Amino acid sequence: MTASSAPTTTxxxxxxxxxxxxxxxxxxxxxxxxxxxxxxxxAYGRAAPRxxxxxxxxxxxxxxxxxxxxxxxxxxxxxxxxxxxxxxxxWWANENxxxxxxxxxxxxxxxxxxxxxxxxxxxxxxxVIDFERRAWHDLVVKQADAxxxxxxxxxxxxxxx
Numbered sequence: 053m054t055a056s057s058a059p060t061t062t063x064x065x066x067x068x069x070x071x072x073x074x075x076x077x078x079x080x081x082x083x084x085x086x087x088x089x090x091x092x093x094x095a096y097g098r099a100a101p102r103x104x105x106x107x108x109x110x111x112x113x114x115x116x117x118x119x120x121x122x123x124x125x126x127x128x129x130x131x132x133x134x135x136x137x138x139x140x141x142x143w144w145a146n147e148n149x150x151x152x153x154x155x156x157x158x159x160x161x162x163x164x165x166x167x168x169x170x171x172x173x174x175x176x177x178x179x180v181i182d183f184e185r186r187a188w189h190d191l192v193v194k195q196a197d198a199x200x201x202x203x204x205x206x207x208x209x210x211x212x213x
Contacts, residue, residue: 069134074176075099078208079106082128084114086121088205089143090184094131094176101132105160109139112163116141116153125201126151127184129177139163140177142184148193150185176213183209 077100079091091110093101109130117126126143140154154177156170157163166172173181187207192199 072096072134073212075212076176076179076209078210079130081205082110082113084110086124087113087117087143088125089113090127090205090208092127092129092180092209094129094133094180096132096134098132101130102160105132105137105139106130108137108160108163109141109155112139112153112155113141117143122146123201125205127180129180131174131177133174133176137163138174138177140173140181142181144188144192147196148189150181150188152181179211179213180209183207 074094074096077093079093079100082089082091091106093106095101109128113128122143122145126141128142129138129140131138131140136156136158137160138154138156140152142150142152145151152172154166154170154173155163156166187204191204191207192201
């Protein structure tokens, strides 16, 4: 088939909405039991996620965090997005492994675990994950002789992306 005889097709592309920057804010160092977790809020069209979404993210964290805390450190995200609600719970294990659990739903009280056909994270969630990965790598993994978990916990992301 020559180029002139090739059938013409119109590619269908998903639409991309106009970009709206979102605040990513450190909300608190939450300390349930033996855990110390950085809690982040991300919001579309508002200064912070709704309190009920933040509370739901904390409740989910208590359900998925392992009984043996290991290092006992990690981070949580509550993302009040344009199309729904998202939460993620992450913790560090085995020096360099990040365990990640994500949840989504139309409202804070309808969050469910992400399934195999759901997204892993959006670009705003990945901003938090990347920040935390860099902090863990620089302050704990690369400092094997004297890992500084306290300095890691003091590193906090505040940005509008």
